[in-house]
Amino acid sequence: MKKYYLLRLSSEEKFSAFGSSQAEISENKFKDKNNFKLLMEALGSNRYWQIQSEINSDFPINLERVELLEGATQTDGLEFSPKLINCPFLISEKFKNILDQFNTENISFFKTMVFNGNVEYFKYYLMHIKRLDDGIIDFKKSTFYFENELHGKGIKTFKNVTEMKDFFYENVGTDYGSIYLEKNKLTNLDIFCLGSGELVISEKLQQEITNQELLGLNILPGIKGVRAELNSSGMC
Structure with missing residues (x-):
C-alpha cells in the first residue's frame, strides 16, 4: 500500500517575524515595477483563473527579489506575503534539488533571491502547483x-x-x-x-x-x- 503525508510549514513562531510571514514581496524593492505588476496580475488577481492552464516554468514571471523580514529565520520552506494563488511557499535551493529527483511535473518553479538586508542573499524558488480535484x-x-x-x-x-x-x-x-x-x-x-x-x-x-x-x-x-x-x- 502506498502512503502519502500532508506537508505544511511549521507553525512554530520562532521561525516568523512576530508570528506572521517570514518574507515579503515588496513592489518598492523591484527595480522594474512592471515585473511586480505582471506577477500580481498573473498569480494574485482574478485574471489567474483565466490563464492558470498557461502557467508553467517558462511563463514570463520575474520575481526579482524577496525580503526576509526582521526577526524571521531563513528556512527551507519560507512563508511569504502577499499570498499568491496556488503558491504555498518559497523553497530553498536545497529543497529544490531534492524535488528535482522526484516526479513534479505538476509544479512550476520561478527563481528568486531572498535578501537578508541589502548584503546577504540566498537563491530560492517560488513554487506554483496545480491542484487536483x-x-x-x-x-x-x-x-x-x-x-x-x-x-x-x-x-x-x-x-x-x-x-x-x-x-x-x-x-x-x-x-x-x-x-x-x-x-x-x-x-x-x-x-x-x-x-x-x-x-x-x-x-x-x-x-x-x-x-x-x-x-x-x-x-x-x-x-x-x-x-x-x-x-x-x-x-x-
Whole structure:
C-alpha cells in the first residue's frame, strides 16, 4: 500500500517575524515595477483563473527579489506575503534539488533571491502547483476530523466532494483525518495539491525530506491525535 503525508510549514513562531510571514514581496524593492505588476496580475488577481492552464516554468514571471523580514529565520520552506494563488511557499535551493529527483511535473518553479538586508542573499524558488480535484478521494473509506462550537469534536464521513466542501465551508476547524485515494484516479506524482489546498507528498519524498533535515517544514502523521496519512486504497 502506498502512503502519502500532508506537508505544511511549521507553525512554530520562532521561525516568523512576530508570528506572521517570514518574507515579503515588496513592489518598492523591484527595480522594474512592471515585473511586480505582471506577477500580481498573473498569480494574485482574478485574471489567474483565466490563464492558470498557461502557467508553467517558462511563463514570463520575474520575481526579482524577496525580503526576509526582521526577526524571521531563513528556512527551507519560507512563508511569504502577499499570498499568491496556488503558491504555498518559497523553497530553498536545497529543497529544490531534492524535488528535482522526484516526479513534479505538476509544479512550476520561478527563481528568486531572498535578501537578508541589502548584503546577504540566498537563491530560492517560488513554487506554483496545480491542484487536483478532490474527486480523487475515496469517500467510502476516508474520514475527516472536526472541532468547533456547533458540533463539538469528532470524526465525520462524507458521501461525495460536494457534501465535504459544504461542511468544510460551514464548519471552521474541519480537517483531513484518514484519507484514501481512488486506485483508478491515483497519480504517480510525488507531490500534489488536493482541491482544498492541502499539500500532499509521497512516502519516498517524505523520507528524503526527513533524511535531509529540511528546516521549517511539518510532515503530518497526525492532526489532533487523528492520523493524517493518506493511503492509496487497493494498491500493494
